[in-house]
Amino acid sequence: MTMTTDTALALWYVSPGLLDARPAVLGTGNLRLRTLYSGVSRGTERLVLTGQVPASESDRMRGPAQEGDFPFPVKYGYCCVAEVTEGPDDWLGQRVFTLHPHQTVFRADATAVTPLPPGLPPARAVLAANMETALNALWDSGAGPADRIAVVGGGSVGLLVAALATGLPGALVSLIDPDPARQALAARFGVSQAAIPDADVVFHASGSPAGLQTALDCAGMEAAIIELSWYGTKPVTVSLGGAFHAKRLRLIGSQVGQVAPSRRPRWSYGRRLAAALDLLKDDRFDALLSDPIPFAEASNRLPALLSEGASALMPLIVYPT
Numbered sequence: 001m002t003m004t005t006d007t008a009l010a011l012w013y014v015s016p017g018l019l020d021a022r023p024a025v026l027g028t029g030n031l032r033l034r035t036l037y038s039g040v041s042r043g044t045e046r047l048v049l050t051g052q053v054p055a056s057e058s059d060r061m062r063g064p065a066q067e068g069d070f071p072f073p074v075k076y077g078y079c080c081v082a083e084v085t086e087g088p089d090d091w092l093g094q095r096v097f098t099l100h101p102h103q104t105v106f107r108a109d110a111t112a113v114t115p116l117p118p119g120l121p122p123a124r125a126v127l128a129a130n131m132e133t134a135l136n137a138l139w140d141s142g143a144g145p146a147d148r149i150a151v152v153g154g155g156s157v158g159l160l161v162a163a164l165a166t167g168l169p170g171a172l173v174s175l176i177d178p179d180p181a182r183q184a185l186a187a188r189f190g191v192s193q194a195a196i197p198d199a200d201v202v203f204h205a206s207g208s209p210a211g212l213q214t215a216l217d218c219a220g221m222e223a224a225i226i227e228l229s230w231y232g233t234k235p236v237t238v239s240l241g242g243a244f245h246a247k248r249l250r251l252i253g254s255q256v257g258q259v260a261p262s263r264r265p266r267w268s269y270g271r272r273l274a275a276a277l278d279l280l281k282d283d284r285f286d287a288l289l290s291d292p293i294p295f296a297e298a299s300n301r302l303p304a305l306l307s308e309g310a311s312a313l314m315p316l317i318v319y320p321t
Contacts, residue, residue, distance in 0.1 A: 010103035011298060014073045016051045019299040027065055029108040032086035038102045039079035039126030040315040043207050046306040048076050052232030064099045077101035079126045097128045104319055114273050119281050127285060131276035132256050134160035139260035140252055141226045143201040146170035150199040152215040153206030154182030156288045156313045157228055161203050163189040188284050204229055209236045224250045292318040
């Protein structure tokens, strides 16, 4: 389709395992934006692709500019980096992050976008939503200097959590993941591959019940396990008949939809997002992105990249100029 100022294409999840690029409305707002890159959240968007969004969560799961309803068909996504092509003079040419589905061109209000800070490449900025999740989880955990911290699951969120945790003075941080490639990525941030017994804080981000059991098993006395995985309609079975009660463990659900209680009186969503973008000014985070996928190929290639066991961390879609 020939692109004009009034037409756009967007990715739709149309049935289990199937995506389609369809004509899209630009929406409303005082800015017109041309998408440069968008990231695909492997955990969340895999559940969307497979139709595993629970009916009870369909309203809470709605993203800005989403069209359609779960399970299908639905236009979904939320890791978008775009360039302002129309709007007030002080906005023209700015590159911004915004929560928007995978779409070539769209309109939005200036209040819904956040300019990228100087020095942050636009491709890496698609990790902003995941960095917000990791930052929020660290706040939820109460982790501090010299703690022994285990991270179970080396996807993009788990690796971001591990990277942030290494910034705590004296903290010993370990990643537990069966994939040697992910262990190697974690090592770039000073994360150990050795298991930590009796951890003070454990983050679980593997998306599997077996990973959650591992997280429970490596937690020390009265430790906190921060649950970052979202299972959709998948049932989760873990063994609580062992030391769970004797150790007085705490299982804490962490989710980015609310600012962590410890920061909520002072931190707005905008302040948290700006902090996440600043934290991404580290070239090492480029390793969390897949090789760029042209938008024209995304509908065919994403199902494989979102499948269980796929090696890609954050699939990266690049848009036509």
